[in-house]
Amino acid sequence: MAGSSARTRPRTTLAEVASSAGVSVATVSKVVNGRTDVAPETRERVQDLLDRIGYRPRGAAARRRDVRPAIELAFEGDLHAYSAEIVQGVVDAAAPTGTHVIVTRRPTGAPPVEGSPDDWARDLADSGVRALIAVTSIMSDEQLAALSRAGVHLVVIDPLELPNADVTSVGSTNFVGGLSAAQHLLDLGHRRIAFLGGHLGAACNQARMGGFRAALERAGVTVPAEYIRSGHFMYADGVEGGAALLDLPVPPTAIFAASDEIAVGVMEAARARGLRVPEDLSVVGFDDTQLARMSSPPLTTVRQPLTEMGGVAVRTALRLIDGESIDSHHVELATELVLRESAARPADRPSG
Template structure:
C-alpha cells in the first residue's frame, strides 16, 4: 500500500481511514500525530477507526528512528518509582533504547491521552508498573501489536501479559516472624491499599506468621494505609489509642513506617526501646533514618531491569522463560527493632 500504510501489517491507509470517517487526510494525520486542533467528536470517530484497523504510525526509514519503550506508572510520587526507573534505564540504555516515562494517576482520561501519544510515536513496548489499564486499553495494545510487561501488578494480570513481581507474602512472613522472635506478641500491621495484590500478599504473610506461632489474628491491630507517610502517622496513632497498644509495628511500606516513627516521636515514645518498627521496600533513605530502619528489601531496580529484558525479548518474537516471575525479598536487620522489654 501507499506511504500512509499501517506500519507492520499495512492493513489500511490514512486515505482509507479518512474516507470511512468522512474527513480529510490532513485531519486524520493530525489525530495520528496527537495534534489538538481536531474537534472531540471527529477525534473520537477517527480514533475508533484507527483502533478497529490496528493502525500504527509508520516508523521512519530504517536507521533513522530510535527504538522507544514506554514506562507507565500510576503515579510518580513515591521514591520506589525512582528505583524502578533506575533499573529500566540501565538496561534500556545499554540496548540503545529510549525510555518515555508517564503517569496515568488511575484516571481514564490520562490513560487514553497516553494511549494516543503511544500510537503517535509508535512505541516498541510498554512496561506497566503498579497500574491497571482498562480492559479496552489492553485490547488496543494487543491490536496494535505492542508488547506489554506488567511490573508489580495491581490486580489480576492480563492473561496474555507477562508479570514481574516480588515475593510479598514471604516478605510479610519474614517481617512478622522477626518481631515474634524478639518476644513481641501484640504486633500491629499498617496495611497497604486492599485493592493491590502486593498489599494482600503482605497481609497474608503477617497472618501466616501469627497463626504459625499459635497466636490469633486480632483485627483491631490491622489498620489500613495508602503507602504514604501521612497514612502511617494516622494509623500509628489509631493503634496507640487502643486499650492495649501493640509493642511492635510492621508497616507494609517504608514510607508508612517513617510516618509511624514520627507519630511515636510526638508521643515521646522511642524506637526501638518502646516500640519496634519494621518497614517494607528498603528505600535508600531508610538506612539514614533515626534509627536506621529494619525493613524487607524489595528488589525494585532488579524488577525494572528484568521488565526491560522481557519486553525486548517480546519485540523479537521470543517468549519469556516464565510468564509469571517473583523475585525474592530479604529482611534487612537494622536498629529499629529490639527484644521486648
C-alpha cells in the same frame, strides 16, 4: 519509447507483495508500519520483497519506521523513593541496548487514557513506543486489546491484580516477605504485633498481610481486628495509621508496615507521642528504599529488589519487541529481610 515505458510501469501494490510473500495484506502493512507482532522470518521475507521493489513508506508509516524504538515507563500518582528505585533499574537495563526510556505519570485516580483506547495506543506506537512498562497498574480488557492492535507490548511491575496469562508482569515474593517480617518480630518476643498496609485490594498488599497472618497463626498469636489497618503505601498513611494504632487502649509493641514510607510515618507518630524506636516500639518496613537507610534509627525492612524488577521488566519487554517467546507470564524475585536498628525485644521481655 523505452523511457516512456519505464515511466508508465505501474507501481507494485502491497497486495502484490503479499501474494509474492504468501502472506496477507494486513501482514505486509504491519511490516511497513514497523509493527512487532510479525514472526521474524516472515518479516525478513516481506522486507526483502519491499526492498527489491524500492518501496518507501510515506506519512505516519515513514515516521514510525524512522523513530528509534522506545519503552514508556508509566506511574500513577507522585513519584517517591519506591519509584526512584524502579526508574534506576529500568534506565540501567535500557542504556546498554540504546533503548530510549520515557517516564510518564498521571494523577492518582485520573483516567488511565485520554480519548479512546485505540487512539491512546496508536499515539504510543506513532511516537516510537514499542513497549509500555506500567507500575502497580490495572489495564482494562479494552486497553489490552488496543495495545495489542497497535503492536505495543505491556509489562506490569508489582501488579495490583493477581497475575493472569493475558498480562506479562514482574513482582516479588510478597507472602514470604510478610512471613519473614512477622517471624522476626515474634523471635524478638513480640506478641502484640499490628499490620499497617497499603491499598486494601492490591495483590501485593494482600500477600504481605497473608504472610504476616500466617506467621502469627503458626505461633498461636491472635491478631485483634483493630491491629489491621490499610492506607495507600504513603508516609501520611503511616503517620495517621500509626497514631490510630498507638492510641488504642492496648497498643501494639511492634508494627509491620507494608512499605518503607508507611514505616517512617509510623516512627513519626511514635516520636510525636514521646515513644522511642525501638525501645518502646519496634517497626519493620517493606521495600528497602533509600528511606530505610536514611531514617533514624535505620529501618529494619524487607528488601523488595526494585531495581532488579525494573531490569527484568526491560529485558522482558525487549524480548517481546524482538518477537521472542518468554518462559513465564509472571516472574517473582526473592525478598530478603534486612536487619537494622528499628526493631528490638519489647520492654517487658528483656534479653537473657
